[in-house]
Amino acid sequence: MTRVVAGIDIGGTNTKISLVDESGNVISKTVLATLNYPEAKIFAEAAVEEIDKLLLGARINGRVAGVGIGAPNGNYFKGTIEFAPNLKWKGVIPMTKLFEDSLHAPTIITNDAKAAALGEMYFGAARELTDFIYITLGTGLGSGFVVNRKLVYGHDGFAGEFGHTIMIPHGRLCGCGRRGCLEQYCSATGIVKTYLELIKNSDAEGYNNLEISKIDSAHIYERALSGDEDAFYAFNYTGEMLGLALANAVVVTSPQAIFLFGGVAAAGELIFNPTIMSFEKNLMPIYRNKVKILPSGLPENDCAILGAASLIWDQLSN
Amino acid sequence: MTRVVAGIDIGGTNTKISLVDESGNVISKTVLATLNYPEAKIFAEAAVEEIDKLLLGARINGRVAGVGIGAPNGNYFKGTIEFAPNLKWKGVIPMTKLFEDSLHAPTIITNDAKAAALGEMYFGAARELTDFIYITLGTGLGSGFVVNRKLVYGHDGFAGEFGHTIMIPHGRLCGCGRRGCLEQYCSATGIVKTYLELIKNSDAEGYNNLEISKIDSAHIYERALSGDEDAFYAFNYTGEMLGLALANAVVVTSPQAIFLFGGVAAAGELIFNPTIMSFEKNLMPIYRNKVKILPSGLPENDCAILGAASLIWDQLSN
DSSP states (O other), rough: OOEEEEEEEEOOSSEEEEEETTTTTEEEEEEEGGGSSSSSHHHHHHHHHHHHHHHHHHTTTTSSSSSEEETEEEEETEEEEOTTTTSSSSSOHHHOOOOOOHHHEEEEOOHHHHHHHHHHHHHHHTOSSSSEEEEEEEEEEEEEEEEEEOOOOOSOOOOOOOGGOSSSSTTTTOOOOOOOSSSGSSSSSHHHHHHHHHHHHHTTTGOOHHHHTTTHHHHHHHHTTTTTTHHHHHHHHHHHHHHHHHHHHHHHHHOEEEESSSGGGGHHHHHHHHHHHHHHHHSOGTTTSSSSEEOOOOOOOTTHHHHEEEEHHHHHOO | OOOOOEEEEEESSEEEEEEEEOOOOEEEEEEEEEGGSSHHHHHHHHHHHHHHHHHHTTTTOOOOOOOEOOOOOOETTEEEEOOOTSSSSSSSEEEEHHHHHOOOOOOEEEHHHHHHHHHHHHHHHTTTTTSSEEEEEEEEHHHHHHHHEOOOTTSOOOOOOGOOOOOSSSSSTTTTBOOGGGGGGGSHHHHHHHHHHHHHTTTTGGGGGGHHOOOHHHHHHHHHHTOOOOHHHHHHHHHHHHHHHHHHHHHHHOEEEEEEESSTGGTHHHHHHHHHHHHHHHHGGGTTSSSSSOOOOOOOTHHHHHHHHHHHHHHHOO
16 A cells, blocks of 8 residues: 655645655645635645545545645644734644644644755755755745754744844844844845845836836846846845855854755746855855755655655654 | 763863763863874873773773763864864874774764763753753854754764854954954954954053053953953943844754853853843844853863763763
């Protein structure tokens, strides 16, 4: 009998639900509209129903060996989702308990970036690595630190908030209430802020106010490719800051590699080149030319569910 | 029969050699003048002889269960001391091999700050903690990160170089060849630099050149206690920078506590107060009022040898 686990990626709009085997094959998957479930309990029950349907569809008798969940603000130790700004459920949601009440299989949750890091370790480009850092450059900057094949959770599950490293005291205001956090510069949101500052100082090249309000990181990427210097410089500035922050992270864990994943990382050389240049320049000499900065080795669409599934495989292997 | 290990702390001038039991009792100890041994091999043989003498003196039959060594630039994985600027032995010294050739007991080496962190975990104020950061404020700034009761070595043993976090790009020149490293501000050396900058801008209060060349951190401490505002501010500035750096470290490992140890930490409130104030101010809200900044719980004189000894107890317990 094939042993499978459920890998679930909870997002603000949609939730991906999948069955994943021990080799990281996605056996089947489906999508649930998170927004349709104002109550977390009903959501968990619906998700469990979908898991059953997937098992049936895949002709798998028996149950899943466990449920792994990646979610914004997911807390590994408490099994909760806590005060996630992009989800409808407010306050502290006991998500693993809701699943376990309904499915009777061990359920583990963590935040999406930590889950992705674990997915990379089990099924992606970090299979042979012992120590690495995983950075997701999306709306914010998420991170997962792996030390000696273990994810760093911290004593309370709140480790890996690397996006909230203060880079510029008195810098840009951050959602966390402080100023100058890394994710205000190095993220899709950050690059838009940088670009808007840049075009305000140049002649804004004919943008009208409506157009300006619609500028997103994908737009800046297109502009950079078509020769817009401000757009190109926005990526450069982002990479320069990210390279310095990563060089400072290396002195803590001395990793073999750092992975960049997510929307901004998909810009490829535009972001990797300035990041690597700044990284090597700022790196303490003993680490130079030793720490690789790499793209994820996982298919972008399956990265989150593979990461979530690996939470269970990780526990079963320990 | 009492099981004992040898705990050795190699310093530029002197090497402390001790016998330590499983409860962290220092059974006996002695000192070897490191400077008298231009050759590392002869040094290791002399140290092994001292261990034998200590065993005899303590009426212990049999051998030590192992030898733990804390040394500047000690590399855990390779068993080497590499390019230590404060030691006479140049290049790469295979120190554990030299001991094992002579003593036939397992020998482990790491740098002094990492050893001290482990000592704190086994015998000091971190006995009940799972995750903490250990900072030594001496000539430089050393560090040891403990994650889930394990010291973070990194894949190559070079983790924990927190003193080389770049705090001020284009700041003070550091021995590592870059600029603005934390240890250029937060260490005995750093506080002297800060104080000298401050008195240059004030009227230097009657220091002559000879006196200025003799200013060390102990002198600044005395001055601060006797009301010298520049000296007081030098500690404040040091604490402010250290607090920010530590707040940034917390987002990586989410520890329960941070220990400050070494010469500058011995200044007590003068350094702890501004550090804690800046730390709490700069801390991401989810961590506030949760992470303690504490002095070491070990006797200052025995901290290094207890740390070195705990390298062996740590290995035997795993």
